[in-house]
Amino acid sequence: MKKMVMFSLTLVLFISSFAFTSYSKAKVFKKADVKLDYNASNLSSLINDSDYIILADVSKDRSMVTYGEVDFVITNTKVKQSLKGSVNDKDIVRILQTDYTNEDPLLTKGDTVLLFLEKYDGPITENAYVIKGLYQGNYKYSNGKFLSGKNNNEALSKEINELTLDDLSNKIKNSK
C-alpha cells in the first residue's frame, strides 16, 4: 500500500513538472516581430512627431483584447508630468500595445516611464494612445536616468540616455 502511494506521488510529481516545463517553453516561443511604420531619425524628430510626451507611473490595471487574430494589451498609466500635449498631470492614460512583440515591449507595473505618444485611431479600442515608433518612444525612468530596452535605433537611444529630465523638458519646450 505504502509503495503504491509513493509510486502515485512520484508519478503526479513527474507529470506536473513535465506539464509546467512544457507550459513555460510554450510561453517563451510565442513571439512576433514587426516592420515598424516609423523611424525616428533623431530625438528632435521624435519630439516633433509625437503628439504627447509624458512621464508616467505604470499601474497594475491591464486588459487584453484580441482583434483580427492578434492579441493586444491595454495598460493604464498615471501621468506624473506632462511634457507635451493636452494631457494633465495625474490623468490616467490608456496605452495600447501589441502583445508578444519584440519591438513593443510591454510596460511593467510599478515602473516610471517616459512615453512618446500619439492618439490611437482604429477599431480595437477607444480613448487610448499608442507609443510612437514602439520601442523608440518607450524608456524606463529610474534614479534620474532614462533607460532604453531593445533598441535598434542606437543613435536615438544614446541621445536620450545622456539626458536628464530637465534637459529633455527644455529640449521639448525649445522645439515648440
Next chain:
Amino acid sequence: MKRIFKFKRMKKFKFVLLLSTMLTITSINVVYGYSLLNTAYQYAYPYDIQVKPQWNNYDYSSYFNTAINAWNSSPAPIWFNSTSSPSQSVYIRAFDYYYGNVGWDGRAYYYSATCNTPSVQLNDSNWPFNYGGQSNQAELIAHELGHHIGLNDVSNTSVLMRSSDYKLNPNPTQDDTNGVEAFYSRIGY
C-alpha cells in the same frame, strides 16, 4: 649579422600575422551582418515551406507572389510554396486586417505549441504603404517571411531585414541569405 637578419624577418612575420588577423576580424564583421532569431521555428522541410494566403480586405496576391519569388530565386536554402490547402502540419498563414495606427505595417508571428499556426499579418490601416508613388507591399511581405526563416531585424539599412523604412526592393541581399544558411545549417541543410 645573420641574427639581425633573422630578428628582422621574425618582426616582419609578426607584423603580417597581426595585419591578417585584423583584416579577418574586419571581414567577418562585414560578412556576418545578419542577426538570427533563436526562438524562430525551424521547418523540418525548408525546401517546402507552405504559405496559405487568406486576404480579407485587399488582394495582396501579386505582391505576395513577388515576395515568394524573391526568396525562391535567392541562394537561401529554403523554398516557399503558396497553397490554399497545405499538406504540412506546420504552415504559415498570411492575412490582413485593419488594426489602426498600432505602429507596424506587418508582423511575423512564430510557431509555438500554444498558437495554431505561424502567420504573416498585414496592417490594412497603413495601405497602400506608398513610397514615392510606388508600392512597398512585396518588400514588406518578403521581410516578414524572412522572420519565419530565422532572421532578426537589424539596424543595417541596406538589407531586407532592416527594422523600418523601405527600398522598394523585395530581393534579399547576400547578408540576408547568409543568415538563412546559418540558421538552417544547424539541422544539416
